[in-house]
Amino acid sequence: MRRSLCAFVCALLLAPATPADAAPPAAAYVIRPGDTLTSISRRYDVRVTDLRRWNSLPRGEPLRVDGLLRLTAPEQPLPEWSTRVLTVTAAEANGDPAKECPVPATDLRKIWVRYLGFDGNAHDGYVIMHYTLAEGVQRAFGRLYEWRFPIMAMQPMVVEDKSVLTSGYECRFVAGTTRWSQHSYGLAIDINPRQNPMIRGDYLDPPNSRTWLAREHYWPGMMHEDGAVPAFTAEGFYWGGKWKTLLDYMHFSTNDR
Template sequence: MGGVGRGQRAHVVRPGDTLAKVAKRHGVRIADLREWNRLGKGYQLQVDGMLRLTAPATPLPAWRTRTETVTATEANGDPAKACPVQPSDLRRIWVRYIDYQGVARNGSLIMHRSMAVPTQRAFAKLYHWRFPIMVMQPIAVNMPTLTDKSVLTSGYECRYVAGTTTWSQHSYGLAVDVNPRQNPMIRGSYPNHTYLDPPNSATWLARERYWPGMVHAEGAARAFTANGFAWGGRWTTLLDYMHFSTTDR
């Protein structure tokens, strides 16, 4: 979903948008926008949110979440890696999210147990703001044709910071990456970046644009910063637009 103008299926909210402006721009009724997106009375549009411009096959369901414990295999895979957090301190967090087709799905990510509630609150905001997420686990259900796992919105992963032997904050379950392709990590100046991750994400370096899944300071980033996370999009030595962590690392 995406695009601008009449005949498009979705509209990504920009600064200054109102329901009246969006309705006029796309030739639809305000009442239909409210119905198609299940916007309650007094709902305020949120930057980076995505509004349907056509009737959905089924109405969006209410937001849901739950947590469960994880096994040592799920947490670390290979015990020889000696990951820095015990599996008993991790939780799988299930959240309902909206994908790029405007379909509600149930996805999960693993975080430190101390971050379960802040993570749930952040994803609840994203859902209520109608912010789209490309894909979350389980891939076999949410995007069975996916082969590039670098696009996953995810949390815990037992790994080092790229190019170092320092544990990533993901290894402690204290960091979340949101829509990596649309919110890349960059080091160096455009167009000769010394590092771009994911490598196929150069299209989304134009941060003045508002496309599905992009995170902006005045938009989706606030769902996490309001819940104790710092945003890598505010760093100076590099920019990591996908990355939210409790330690600002």
């Protein structure tokens, strides 16, 4: 039976870092620096050949830090990655014309991508970005899928808490200012906000994400410079996790703002 999202995530977060014979069965493992298939197979008492088959890993393919490695057989292999780009209507872009957003809908694109969910299965979702970034964003998400990096939620998934959504374009000001955010131009994207929060002094966004400020950990959906971050920086994006006056681990933009 397919695990629920909660059950799968709980298994990932609560599985203790102890030898396999002392730990309860784990559903998956987040790859850390220095890991190899051999070391993981010994730790969890599974065969390397099974790990390769369950995760569709070609022989010789290196493990990618931040990737989610299955430790049990899936119901079915992950399907091939897919993507498509569509135009955006004015209603999808702005909703409220009174906002006078800085980019017309004709300059935006809805980028559909296949992604690995926290439940270990493939899902299809989209982000809206400026048309000039469509191909680079597609390549970035293609890398994340290949690296088995999990995305918690993307539209059109319906969620009560929007702080879990990976998203791009949003017509809004920078918090606490009347200056347009880079998201308002379709030039920025936030990946897994809950697991990659923004912190500025005492201000934390999302406010329920303090646990994930412990960046020395490698938990599902967290992005590290030696892991999933290069999926976007290789396409010319700058990462907010390297800023000085604040740290925005979810944020990637084309102009480092």
